[in-house]
Each structure stands twice: as C-alpha cells, then as structure tokens.
Amino acid sequence: MNAPVTALRIPDHDVHPQFPARWSPRAFSAETMTEAEVLRLLEAARWAPSALNLQPWRFVYGLRGDAGFAAILSALVPFNAGWAKEAAALIAVGSKTTRTAQDGSEVANATHAFDTGAAWANLALQAHLAGYVAHGMSGFDPARAASALHLPDGHAIHAIVAVGRQGDPAQLDDTLRAREVPSPRVPLNTIAFHGRFPG
Numbered sequence: 666m667n668a669p670v671t672a673l674r675i676p677d678h679d680v681h682p683q684f685p686a687r688w689s690p691r692a693f694s695a696e697t698m699t700e701a702e703v704l705r706l707l708e709a710a711r712w713a714p715s716a717l718n719l720q721p722w723r724f725v726y727g728l729r730g731d732a733g734f735a736a737i738l739s740a741l742v743p744f745n746a747g748w749a750k751e752a753a754a755l756i757a758v759g760s761k762t763t764r765t766a767q768d769g770s771e772v773a774n775a776t777h778a779f780d781t782g783a784a785w786a787n788l789a790l791q792a793h794l795a796g797y798v799a800h801g802m803s804g805f806d807p808a809r810a811a812s813a814l815h816l817p818d819g820h821a822i823h824a825i826v827a828v829g830r831q832g833d834p835a836q837l838d839d840t841l842r843a844r845e846v847p848s849p850r851v852p853l854n855t856i857a858f859h860g861r862f863p864g
C-alpha cells in the first residue's frame with residue numbers, strides 16, 4: 666500500500682493525485698516481484714515520448730535473489746546498497762547515446778538522457794499506480810555498473826531504480842527512518858516564469 670499524501674505534498678495547482686502521492690521510500694516489504702510485474706513497469710516506460718521517436722532508453726533488471734539483481738546491486742554505493750538490497754527488483758536505466766545518421770554513421774543523440782528521464786518518470790508513476798514504490802539512485806559506480814552489466818559501447822547508465830512494495834520504516838536504521846517521509850517541493854513560481862527568466 667502506498668503511503669498517504671502528507672501536508673508537505675499539497676500541490677499549488679490542481680493536478681491528478683498520482684503526482685504528489687508518488688514518493689521515494691527506502692523501506693521495502695519482503696514481497697517479491699515476478700518478471701511480468703517488472704515488465705509492466707518497463708512497458709509504461711517505453712511509451713514515453715522521445716526525439717524522432719528514437720526510444721534511446723535501455724533497461725537491465727534483476728529480481729531479488731537472481732544474478733542480475735546481484736550484478737546491479739554490486740554497482741551501488743554502500744549507502745544505497747544498504748537499503749536497496751531489500752528491494753524486490755533493481756532496474757538499471759540507461760540509454761543509447763548515439764543515433765544512426767542518414768549516411769549510416771553514428772552521431773551523438775543530443776536528447777538521449779532527456780528522453781530516458783521521461784521513461785523513468787513513466788516507470789515510477791506506473792509503479793505507484795500499481796501499488797509499488799520506485800526509488801531512483803544516481804549513487805552508483807558507473808565503471809562498476811558498465812562492467813557488471815556488460816554495457817555496450819555508445820551506451821550510458823544514468824540511474825539504478827529500486828522497486829517493491831513499501832515496507833515498515835521500523836526496519837531501517839535510525840538515520841534512514843528519520844528521513845522516511847515524503848519531501849516537499851519549492852513553490853511553482855520559483856521555477857516557472859511567464860515569457861522570460863526573471864532578473
């Protein structure tokens with residue numbers, strides 16, 4: 666069950682409740698996920714928009730207890746590995762950084778990371794809608810991830826996502842338990858401007 670929206674998550678404008686209700690806990694229940702359940706999240710991810718519909722996103726996933734999970738876990742910094750090891754699934758989110766030009770050469774795809782960010786957002790929202798939590802992490806060793814996941818040339822890994830059912834915060838250590846609350850947002854009028862940037 667997802668946690669209730671708190672007073673910290675009241676939007677400035679009327680939006681679908683899924684947006685403020687999604688958040689990133691670190692406590693996971695012991696429940697496992699099937700491959701089909703993980704693929705549902707990646708199905709949502711692949712319907713994201715992308716420049717030229719190039720769909721540059723790539724995903725490598727593992728289920729807790731399998732070799733893929735262990736490989737992804739091995740790339741996390743110790744702080745993240747400490748709690749993410751309890752997740753039901755780990756998903757490495759990456760992208761193909763190039764596109765094939767008309768002359769057949771590989772040239773940089775300027776929007777591979779932007780597009781893949783949209784795919785991750787779809788994944789996180791689908792997880793929330795399906796009663797899971799998804800917690801993105803950039804705290805990982807890129808070289809270790811590349812090696813452990815056999816990253817092909819011309820690809821990058823941007824984040825690792827821990828997914829599962831939300832667990833009891835009591836299972837976290839004192840420091841993490843104190844942080845196990847939905848975070849606020851800065852006011853919309855400090856990040857969105859009509860016509861031009863202020864100043």
Ligand SMILES: Cc1cc2nc3c(=O)[nH]c(=O)nc-3n(C[C@H](O)[C@H](O)[C@H](O)COP(=O)(O)O)c2cc1C
Nearest residue numbers: 687688689690745800801802803804805824847848
């Ligand atoms: C790209 C990205 C990297 C993140 N890296 C980490 C991380 O390494 N460790 C961690 O505990 N949380 C990480 N987070 C979670 C953010 O801290 C969290 O999303 C943010 O505080 C907003 O909170 P919310 O997701 O609960 O709304 C990351 C989130 C994103 C999107």
